[in-house]
Amino acid sequence: MTAQKNTWPAAFTERIRKQFPDTAGQFIEFLDQDVNVSIRLNADKMNLQPRLAEIPWCTTGYFLPERPVFALDPLWHAGAYYVQEASSMFLEQVFGQIRLDHPKLVLDLCAAPGGKSTHLNSLLGQADLLVANEVIRARVPVLIENLTKWGHTNFLVSNSDPRQFGELGALFDVLVIDAPCSGEGLFRRDPEAALEWSPENANLCAVRQRRILAESWSCVKGGGYLVYSTCTFNPAENEENLSWLKKQGGFTSIRIPLRPDWNIEEMEQDGIWGYRFLPHKVQGEGFFVALLRKTEETNPVRFPRKYKTLLQKPVALPQNWVLSPETKKFFQHQDRLKFIPADWEPEILFLFEKINLVKAGTTLGLVKKKDILPEHELSMCLDLNGAVFHPVELSLEGALKYLGREQFNLSLEGNDWHLASFRGIPLGFLKNLGTRFNNYYPKEWRLRMQDRKAVQLWYD
């Protein structure tokens, strides 16, 4: 089905005609097509083979036939899947070309709202560590929410400027820059965005991207990788920026094997390979990505022998609330009991002193006098030892009421902590008080939608 025709800025269509002389007509026509809705499953939470059209370059990616009201699906709140446009999921193929035989420290420099970061958490191994950074403070909470719900415990969230990472020295094995851009590739999804577009604004984006690249490039180790992506077709923001970077520092460009039926365009300029997702060729939005490997030697970062901040020993430790406690370093921060991946303690302490870390570690409980109350984060995490809590499986109606922090009738065993779930996937904790229960779903994430008639579960 074709939507109504939009009018695109003349300077934009003119550039597209020059850039793609043979197919520009089709290109522009396809900008008026309906947008596909797609999701990426969190296979660690939701292990199923849906009867949906597959996204060919991502093993966990699927197209939905129509857009449901995701807010009315308890499993969306539980981090069982992420709504993401299909082209971006090519990150799986890019990551497949990264060859490092040791645990990786990965920086996602422009991370909010967390599409790439949640994907990276799925692609990385348990021994790796992800730093998800977002420079705009107001966009940090949604990044924390999405990563927390995704359930991995090997990530940190920071709110720092790219320059601060460059100043750290060559610390990271992989740097992902999903750069802020002129957004031409998303015009189809959001035609209003085209109103903001002008050649001048697109050029300003290119200048900003160069600054981001220049300021952060030094945080990549020799032999480490840069994944650079945008959602624009503008050469100044894509291949030309990478040609410019090549003059500043040494790297080789890595080719990504493609299947012809994917219809992804491979291009080469100045020895740099780039991958373009064009609207008339792929079922996805406009996207550009390139993978580079640093060839320059770098000096290892020296960590101080002593830190100003030390991890405080916890007063109490319900270690059995999590799986594999031996891999974790437990500590207490004010009244919260937390843990980080033990093997990354030096790097985490180092980052804690050098950048603005806003989330370091997973909170498993809150110390309240002699009690320890389990924290919501624990219910979301893949390391939760569910056997410790009474299980309570909710109906769809019950699950939506739970997510709305409402009271409803439930028959519960024992005056104790219960782990509420929907279709076996945890939603959060509640505590039985006999005639009623305390609902511990976080206020700030509560389901506010009162009209719940439009429920439609794509997995039924």
Ligand SMILES: C[S@@+](CC[C@H](N)C(=O)[O-])C[C@H]1O[C@@H](n2cnc3c(N)ncnc32)[C@H](O)[C@@H]1O
């Ligand atoms: C394309 S979006 C990132 C999308 C995200 N990677 C995802 O997959 O969900 C670009 C991000 O860069 C951030 N940003 C804006 N200006 C920036 C700057 N000067 N330096 C670094 N990041 C910036 C934006 O706030 C935005 O979150």
